[in-house]
Amino acid sequence: MDYLLLTQRLGQQxxxxxxxxxLTQARLADIAGLTRQKxxxxEKGSISVGMTAYARVLxxxxxxxxxVPASMPTLEEVQGVFE
Incomplete structure (x- = not known):
């Protein structure tokens, strides 16, 4: 499974x-000790964000x-990979 799709799914979840x-993004950022931009x-599933930021948000x-084993991507997800 494509790593971009995995991070995108994580961001969506x-x-x-x-x-x-x-919660607003600003409030979550406050609680997590991050910036709203982070x-x-x-949430966009950016691969440029370190694992620590993901862990803080979680x-x-x-x-x-x-x-868990990955499920097959939906048509929308597959299309998003090629955009």
């Missing part, structure tokens, strides 16, 4: 969790990372 908790990059959301 983080964004969904943030919204589910009723939270935006995490910790601030009360989540942890777990390794």
């Amino acid at each position: 983080i964004r969904a969790r943030r919204l589910n908790r009723g 939270v935006i990059a995490v 910790g601030a959301l009360g989540c942890e990372l777990s390794v």
